[in-house]
Amino acid sequence: MPARARRALIVVGAALALLGLVVAGFLLYAFTPYRADADPFLAAWRSNAIEITGTDRAFVIRPTIGGGEGEGIGLVFVPSARVESSAYLYKLSGIVATTGTTVVIIRPALNLPALESRALEAFTAEAPEIGRWIVGGHSSGGTLACEWALAAGSEHGVHAAPDVAGLLLLGSHCASDLSTSTLAVTSLVASNDRIRTPEDIAERANLLPDDTVTVTIEGANHSLFGDYGTQFGDGEASVSTDAVQAQITQATAKLVGRITR
Numbered sequence: 001m002p003a004r005a006r007r008a009l010i011v012v013g014a015a016l017a018l019l020g021l022v023v024a025g026f027l028l029y030a031f032t033p034y035r036a037d038a039d040p041f042l043a044a045w046r047s048n049a050i051e052i053t054g055t056d057r058a059f060v061i062r063p064t065i066g067g068g069e070g071e072g073i074g075l076v077f078v079p080s081a082r083v084e085s086s087a088y089l090y091k092l093s094g095i096v097a098t099t100g101t102t103v104v105i106i107r108p109a110l111n112l113p114a115l116e117s118r119a120l121e122a123f124t125a126e127a128p129e130i131g132r133w134i135v136g137g138h139s140s141g142g143t144l145a146c147e148w149a150l151a152a153g154s155e156h157g158v159h160a161a162p163d164v165a166g167l168l169l170l171g172s173h174c175a176s177d178l179s180t181s182t183l184a185v186t187s188l189v190a191s192n193d194r195i196r197t198p199e200d201i202a203e204r205a206n207l208l209p210d211d212t213v214t215v216t217i218e219g220a221n222h223s224l225f226g227d228y229g230t231q232f233g234d235g236e237a238s239v240s241t242d243a244v245q246a247q248i249t250q251a252t253a254k255l256v257g258r259i260t261r
Contacts, residue, residue, distance in 0.1 A: 172187075
């Protein structure tokens with residue numbers, strides 16, 4: 001084999017090997033998410049106030065007793081990048097038990113919301129009995145929820161199917177401009193968040209409607225919006241997971257109230 005051909009073969013082989021390492025590294029990154037903490041996870045499954053079902057697309061949490069203010073309303077919730085969907089079961093179960101709202105926690109493609117290409121309808125189909133929807137998410141999951149909200153409505157507030165009426169952001173912000181939207185929006189901020197800091201979120205608040213309700217959870221960090229341990233680079237929390245769940249539930253109940261009025 002000529003020397004030039006051998007050199008070309010070596011270069012191609014090295015490039016393919018490097019590509020293989022990159023792909024392997026990415027897959028290792030994507031498929032090693034933060035795992036759900038056992039105690040909150042089990043507490044959600046053992047609750048008599050809710051019923052949890054799991055599919056290949058999502059976890060669905062329904063109330064076991066009807067008649068709540070949120071009956072007929074659903075929340076499609078997008079987890080943060082590389083966090084198991086089940087890590088949000090406990091935090092969001094209080095919403096279901098208190099308001100009667102149905103919650104759909106999606107399983108993003110490769111555990112990365114940025115790679116999720118399925119439309120919102122793919123997840124609202126998990127609860128076909130629901131007529132109106134809130135979209136929401138944690139961190140990068142909230143950013144995807146903003147895109148769904150933008151796609152679902154027009155500047156004049158005329159909503160396409162599914163009917164999206166609200167947006168719930170947990171330690172998150174939008175990348176697109178929703179400032180003229182008629183959506184009811186609630187943004188929860190953790191005072192000790194070092195992943196999506198309060199300052200980061202405040203800088204992008206102009207992308208949300210003027211009547212957005214912002215709630216700061218004192219002592220919470222980014223990771224406490226779910227139950228999966230402490231995320232690398234996050235601040236230290238000085239409040240319990242139960243206290244954060246209570247504030248998420250209260251803020252979301254008020255959001256549901258705004259939609260149903």
